[in-house]
Amino acid sequence: MNPQKLPEFKNIWQQSLNWQPDQKQQEIWDNLYREIILANQQINLTRITKPRDFWEKHLWDSLAGILNVKIINLDQSLKIIDIGTGAGFPWIPIAIITPNCQLTLLDSTRKKINFLKILIEELNLKNCSTLIDRAEQIGQNKDHREAYDLAVIRAVGEASVCAEYALPLLKIGGIVVLYRGHWQQEEELKLKLALQKLGGKIILVKKLETPLTQSIRHFIYLQKIVKTSTQFPRPVGIPHQNPLC
């Protein structure tokens, strides 16, 4: 199978996120798309394979969480971690547009990370490193605890579970971006209770419509305000089985 090219949609990038890819970034998008579609025949990476869907649900969505957001200054050399990166989202699009930042991608599935290591070489991404591990263990590892300025996390679990994975990894003042679809008041209440225990607070909830299919997206921005107690994250599996709230 020879994958098609991705659409450029420069006007849509500009209108929706006040940004657009340059020619080189567009070429990297195309290489990325081709590599993922080819690898998808061997390992189950993504069900989103049509060019327009891939553009909207993987590229646009990944960048919508970090672009055009005043509280995130991408001109600084940030240390960023993507927790549960899967096939590489939101990590890859972020890495492509932030060559001055250091990105770590974490996933517990060896097969996926092994594929992403090859992808890093193929796309010549100099600013990325990989970790095969559980967020619960990385959060208790002194090399990673309180080491990051920004954590991004999409489709990994309930919001309060994601917060328990992410907050321990942040420096004080660091920010977590939770990528969500619909966002209910009830979820927000549970998250606020969990954040009281984890040392964070919600600083912004941004609602967007995706530009092609008008689906609802919410980006929840958390800030770490005090040190997280060393009892968090709890041991492997516990945050998911027994979410904080």
Ligand code: SAM
């Ligand atoms: N973030 C990607 C996306 O939005 O396309 C992948 C989402 S996929 C549904 C969830 C990923 O999170 C899987 O690849 C899984 O291996 C990983 N994951 C789930 N729990 C994890 C944990 N506790 N630590 C590390 N990775 C985890």
